[in-house]
Amino acid sequence: MDTTATVRDRPAAGQPATRARLRIDPIRCDGHGLCADLVPELLRLDDWGYPMPIGADVPRRLESQVGRAAKLCPTLAIVVEKHRRRG
């Protein structure tokens, strides 16, 4: 049962196809919820205060916010992965 929406940001023609992906390490995450405050477009809280990513891809305009959330997470549970795609 899928309760999450997927946000996809298609790169405009000519932009490099580098995609940042957001992942939350569920073991480290303690449900502080700071990340959902900083990046509400990408993270929602579940019924118990734990963050749920809405889709894994990070739009370019939100990359700095996501980076800040990753640095401020008290348990360092946010992982931002950069994938360079060819073509």
Add this chain to the structure above:
Amino acid sequence: MARSPVHHRDSGRRHSGRADQWHADPAGEVWPPPAAQPALSRPAPAGPAYQPGRAPERFSGEPGSRARHSAGITGPESPGPSAPDWPTGGWTTAEWLVDPRLGGPGREEEWLAGEWPTGEWRYDRRPSAAPASAPAMPRLLAAARADGQPVWLSEHLSVHGRVPHPRSDAVGAAAAKLITDSGLRGRGGAGFPVAAKMRAVLAADGPPLLVANGAARDLLAEKDTFLLTRLPHLVLDGAQVAGAAIRAHHIVVAVADRPDVRSIMQEALVERQRARLDPIPVRVEIVAAGYVAGESSALAQQLSGGPARPTSDPPHTAAHGVNGRPTLVQNVETLAHVGLLARHGVGWFRAAGTPDDPGSLLVTVLGAVPGPVVLEVPVGAPVQRALLGAGGLTEPIGAVLVGGGAGRWLPARTGLAAPLSHAGLAAVGGVLGVGAVVALPDRACGVVETARLVRYLAGQSSGQCGACLNGLPAIAAALSALADGKAEPATMARLLRWCGMVTGRGACRHPDGTAGLVASAVRVFAEDVRRHVDGWCGGSLRGVLPVPDVPAPGRVRVGQRP
């Protein structure tokens, strides 16, 4: 690293002693797709059940006994572990080439030094056995004894023969190719192709390690304990072959702390040590049993001296497992299949099962059958074949639970016809899981049974991830309220919402399994759900699922950790 091809299909010859020959398919041909495969020489009996009172046929080890067995003539029982000489009978013509550098205590340092063992291994040049000696069914259970006693080494070898070994410098590539070509999928629940995990281990850095996982504790599946206590040599044979494929330096057999399992495994290892069967050193480790403790990364962490809790992926256990080493964790049933695969080849292995999911499968059958039983069916056989093999239904049933604790309910009609394969069950909304089938009597109530199971499962989480910590107790509480007839209309909506909320949000697949189980119960037992919402229950039988009765675990407040 390139190796010469190792699977040569010489017609009829088992071994020419060539360094690059692993095992010639006795049929002498490339396996055709199963549809075109000619029927094997012995007609397969319908899903043989391992039941008390039915004496399986067995080889005696005497010369010519294999031919007699093929003709359906049974010989006297093989001697037990007290037999003074091994090998017995017809193998006296075997030629042994034993490397004096191998074997015996004190050789471990050679393995620990990181070198793949060199030197010649033993092999024999006994005459090729006819394909009739490797019948389609039973396979794993061919040597299983009616009295429930373990099958010790001499009996094991007289039934199955020895695992052929090529010259040592080709064994790793040969074993890897064998497993890859077979298409064998794991039998621990996920059904992941063994070859893929193997490649991940080979691609990683560090001295590899094989872990035979006999510690997975699904209360509905007895098959792992069954294999360890009755057919230990099958598992240990397969462990050596799989270990060779990944160039393992060690093999660890992880078992739960049960005195019978421990003593039987130890005795089996002593027998093998005396017979110098195991090039790769093996040790048995007692590990904490528990539902998630048997998960691959939890097992690897425990074997590293840590807690029995799953770890984050990445890195995957295959790349970074026990003590940071590349670790291949395989269920003991998977390894048992490898043990036979090495003897009889890819063509034989793929002659049963489906193209996508070949071979055979151990199924644990419970519920409305004469007694709990472990039996073997070809992958893709319908559930009803397993029920027939268990002795047939003892009373009318309404539904079947297939897959174990992380399984799914299916209505009786769909469930009975559902093929026991990953794809076959997925097509009808089920999962193969650990191959457990519970036939739920009509008298019992699916809602009540599922609530009991989910309360147990919620308590089994490792408590590391918010989804399990909060979600599973909430789901268990809601389902319990429903089972007690105290549910409100909003309860059902919340229940399904929470199932969706926990799926995919744990470090392991525990929340997914429970969520899938609950969703399937709500779907299959819709009538019972309606009755329970109205406050009453149609069931008169309780306690069908063999799980302990535990209260729903308490909810944990946000931000708190136990």
